[in-house]
Amino acid sequence: MSINLRIFLFIIILVYLLIIINLLRKKSLNLRYSLTWLASALVLMIIIAFPELIYKFSETVGIVTPANTVFVIEGIFVLLILLSLTTIVSHLNDHNRRLVQLIALLEKRIRDLEKNKE
Structure with a gap:
């Protein structure tokens, strides 16, 4: 993987992380639901930092x-x-x-109370 591609992907992932953090900060995204997104960004960062991991994983799993x-x-x-x-x-x-x-139970209770009032 060329250094230019690694830098480009690193910048894209940083933007991705900034978007997630911004959504969390604005409370548009719940932290509990963002963990998968954050984990994916972390894995992508690791792969970009150590691209040889992909080669070793490919060999181990048997992917050509x-x-x-x-x-x-x-x-x-x-x-x-x-x-x-x-x-x-x-x-x-x-x-x-x-x-x-x-809501249905409360509406029934209100109707029953109105009937008893009359």
Whole structure:
């Protein structure tokens, strides 16, 4: 990997980290949900700093070209992010269902109190 490419990728990852930190600072992104994004940035930084790790990992796993190894690692991170987002959506769906049930019970209670008042 050429030094120019490494510098370019390093700058891109720094911008990526600054965007994540800015979203965290503005509270647009919850820290609990940003851990996967931060971990991906850390792994990318390590790969840029030590590109020979990709070659050794490729040999160990049996992947012929290091470029394919990068795609495999990228795919793993995409799957982790999808799993994280699916977990968040499931939690929010359960929370919304409980809120709807609570609202329905409160509306029924209000109607019953209004009937008793009349």
